[in-house]
Amino acid sequence: MEATLARRVRIAAVVLLVVWFLSARLQSVIPLWLPFLVYAGLELNFLVGGLRERGAGPRARGRAPQTTDVEELGGDDWLEPVLVEIEGEDVWLPAAGKTDEEVEELVEEARERLRRGEPAARDAPVPRPRAPRRHRLLARLEGLAVVGVLALLLFVLVPDGGWSGLDEADREKTETLLSSEAARIAGHEARVRCDADGDAVGIVQHADGLAEVGGSNAYLTPELCHRLYRLAFENDEGAFSQTARAIAVLAHEAWHLHGESDEGVTNCYAFQSGVTLGQRLGLSESTAARMMRQQLADNATYGRSAREYLVPAECRNGGELDLAPESSRFP
Template sequence: MWENADRATVQAAFRAAALVVVLAWLFSDDVRAWVPIWVPIVLLLAAELEFVFRGRREAPRPAPSRIPPGPEDADLGFGEVVEDDDGIRFLPPPARPERRGRRLGWVVGAGIAAIIVLLAVRSDRGATWAVLSEEARTTAETRFTAEASRIAGKPVRIRCDEGYSFTGAGSDTLGIAFPGSGLAYLDPTICRALYDLAFAGDHRGDQRAADALVVLAHEAVHLAGERREGVTECLALQEAGPLALRLGMPEGTTRRILRTAFAERLSERTIIRAAYALPSSCRDGGALDRRPDDPRFPF
């Protein structure tokens, strides 16, 4: 069946399937949680390899013989000169019949694209902070405040910046603290990630969860009085471990994601994050090690 299948049809179907998998992986957190990143890459690579290898296996096509224009080419301008009782006149070519199959393909493709976009929008909307009820948001902010107060060692307040008044929509600022007022604002995406961890049992331990834990701990350390960004980030990485455990994340997952987060921050070389660079004392046994007896750093 594979050998007899039309190559163009098989390739189009396979590439369409690969594209659907890639788009689903890009837009859905659930798909990314279960499907490793190498799966969509392998699918796209397989589509290209099939194109190359199957093309090489096919026998060369014989050169077509020269065929003069016929009736099927009438719409290309090949009319006909006829002679009848009215004299000699030019008979224009008839219109070529419309190809319905091609239009149907465009309609089907547009429909599939619309479905993918709709699913992506619904998936993204369902994972936002604003979609939660007011009661759920209030309960979550109360929990975040309690955890931040525990890290800061004094009463502080945590608010989710629903209007992006302080963090800015689409900016790199995921949290901002006002130590004098004992108040910090978190980006809504951070609040939603923390909510999923603490209340929805989302313990997958991905980068989204790691960033949310570190951001909340970071702002809590600022509220405790530390103003140096690099030092604050180092202390936040260590506080994020106990915080994750209190929010229900398994210990093994917590240690894995924080080791990864620590390695990523050590390798950062961007100018924008220069102020957040970890100092040399941020290491096992260093001056900033809050658990010098524990060789597992940062947690």
């Protein structure tokens, strides 16, 4: 890969990383490790590619030049040029089909022409200067430096290790709290488990949560559990969309435990209950309400790929699904 293209790809990757950090929506759908892994892989590819090129032999030649190419270069003699040094100057000479003695004669003729101030050979190609060794070394060091910075960010500066980074006591108290909040909505005893093994929910199941309709057991992904832990026990509201999503999913599964099976209706109830749930977990009323309004607004977009999750038309202020028709706020 040419140096200019490599630099442009690096810049594009940095821009994407910055956009990810500034976009709460991207953070809500793309896990933290993915952009770092992609960028680190890109840098390692550049680094390994450069080291391989350093030890590789000359590349195989491609197709033969066309007739017009040969004419522009000065004729058939230039099909096999030779580079010689004459009085400290690199000179290309046409040597196709010539013996060593004939090449020596060309060298002497070129030397005479140079002494007269004439070109050594007519239409001689200009050799492409190689980058100084110092510049090539700096390019490799640049790749190593970028990989090192990424490693520092990922393993040192990026806070904690997510749900798995919590000790057992913190995980237990989080599940206890989430179970208690789910029970408030379900109207009976409930148990929320954070499925760290991915047996019930996660990327493979394409679900952030799962619950037994009318039952007692619900499951959340460890990412959502960790976000709710940070909110409830560390007073960290985090990224707006991530926190809103975590609250909405917990409320959604709690309504399934309550006995509601329709996904669209369950979403409608969850967005409304999520306001009070968010307050109990540490948000202000206004912030919790804004988060649930965002979830309701996003439902029309996300629901296109899974129409059963679209809220019904009666999910509105004063509609049949309004849990607090006496209030002017919705949700």
